[in-house]
Amino acid sequence: xxxxxxxxxxxxxxxxxxxxxxxxxxxxxxxxxxxxxxxxxxxxxxxxxxxxxxxxxxxxxxxxxxxxxxxxxxxxxxxxxxxxxxxxxxxxxxxxxxxxxxxxxxxxxxxxxxxxxxxxxxxxxxxxxxxxxxxxxxxxxxxxxxxxxxxxxxxxxxxxxxxxxxxxxxxxxxxxxxxxxxxxxxxxxxxxxxxxxxxxxxxxxxxxxxxxxxxxxxxxxxxxxxxxxxxxxxxxxxxxxxxxxxxxxxxxxxxxxxxxxxxxxxxxxxxxxxxxxxxxxxxxxxxxxxxxxxxxxxxxxxxxxxxxxxxxxxxxxxxxxxxxxxxxxxxx
Numbered sequence: 154x155x156x157x158x159x160x161x162x163x164x165x166x167x168x169x170x171x172x173x174x175x176x177x178x179x180x181x182x183x184x185x186x187x188x189x190x191x192x193x194x195x196x197x198x199x200x201x202x203x204x205x206x207x208x209x210x211x212x213x214x215x216x217x218x219x220x221x222x223x224x225x226x227x228x229x230x231x232x233x234x235x236x237x238x239x240x241x242x243x244x245x246x247x248x249x250x251x252x253x254x255x256x257x258x259x260x261x262x263x264x265x266x267x268x269x270x271x272x273x274x275x276x277x278x279x280x281x282x283x284x285x286x287x288x289x290x291x292x293x294x295x296x297x298x299x300x301x302x303x304x305x306x307x308x309x310x311x312x313x314x315x316x317x318x319x320x321x322x323x324x325x326x327x328x329x330x331x332x333x334x335x336x337x338x339x340x341x342x343x344x345x346x347x348x349x350x351x352x353x354x355x356x357x358x359x360x361x362x363x364x365x366x367x368x369x370x371x372x373x374x375x376x377x378x379x380x381x382x383x384x385x386x387x388x389x390x391x392x393x394x395x396x397x398x399x400x401x402x403x404x405x406x407x408x409x410x411x412x413x414x415x416x417x418x419x420x421x422x423x424x425x426x427x428x429x430x431x432x433x434x435x436x437x438x439x440x441x442x443x444x445x446x447x448x449x450x451x452x453x454x455x456x457x458x459x460x461x462x463x464x465x466x467x468x469x470x471x472x473x474x475x476x477x478x479x480x481x482x483x484x485x
Contacts, residue, residue: 169263171280172251173384176244176267184271188240193371205364212360226292243269253398258329272374277382283339291343297462302352311462313430318455326447330391334433338380384412387433389445
């Protein structure tokens with residue numbers, strides 16, 4: 154595949170909600186692990202090449218992390234557009250193809266396409282929005298835990314609680330009318346990517362001869378899990394109307410959530426005490442409703458809460474999510 158690294162961002166291209174039920178129902182899409190890996194590794198390769206070409210190359214972790222902010226670590230990072238251009242889509246290609254007529258979350262502003270992936274012989278679907286969550290929100294979690302490679306449980310729990318607040322408020326139920334537990338899992342899995350970037354065993358990036366080099370290839374199979382699929386780790390909705398519009402169609406298809414048996418039990422055991430912060434009550438077996446009330450918290454309220462667990466302040470967090478409006482990273 155020709156890699157058309159066209160990184161044009163638009164206000165109409167926002168992380169939103171995928172229609173994984175339609176993608177699963179259609180079932181014709183190819184598995185795209187290789188394409189996702191190719192995009193991510195090329196982004197990292199370009200960034201490392203450009204960073205090491207600086208007048209005074211170094212192995213300064215913080216400088217490199219800042220260098221790749223616009224590529225990976227941003228609300229709508231440049232890799233988001235690279236995925237959209239280069240990776241074959243599963244299911245609806247745009248909001249007009251979604252069959253539910255539910256309004257939000259499947260409007261032009263909020264719709265996200267899906268991809269079919271395969272890990273450990275399990276095929277599942279992840280939205281393009283999960284790429285944003287994996288890298289950008291995963292990086293926020295990494296900051297909240299203090300970039301501690303040991304991932305202390307108490308600090309991880311604080312990060313997960315911030316993620317839940319986001320989904321209850323303006324990142325979820327307030328705007329898209331969806332609380333995506335799959336988003337929460339993508340954030341959590343992304344935390345492990347940022348830990349592994351420098352501190353993995355082995356790390357993805359290592360310092361050799363005074364400069365950073367790629368030490369191993371990124372492989373999405375190391376991080377992507379079925380609980381990032383909204384047909385497995387179910388959504389909650391802000392209104393009965395939205396839920397009914399979707400379920401009326403999926404019921405005709407004979408589909409339910411969770412759409413795959415046994416996965417929830419496996420990840421409930423894997424996530425242990427974190428499971429209630431990552432998995433829908435339907436997946437946990439602790440509830441049956443898919444309707445939840447939105448939180449009255451504002452974006453600033455959520456950022457204030459995140460800031461309380463880390464340094465940098467609200468101004469830092471607004472910059473982290475939305476950037477300076479100019480390109481400073483390594484992707485060409």
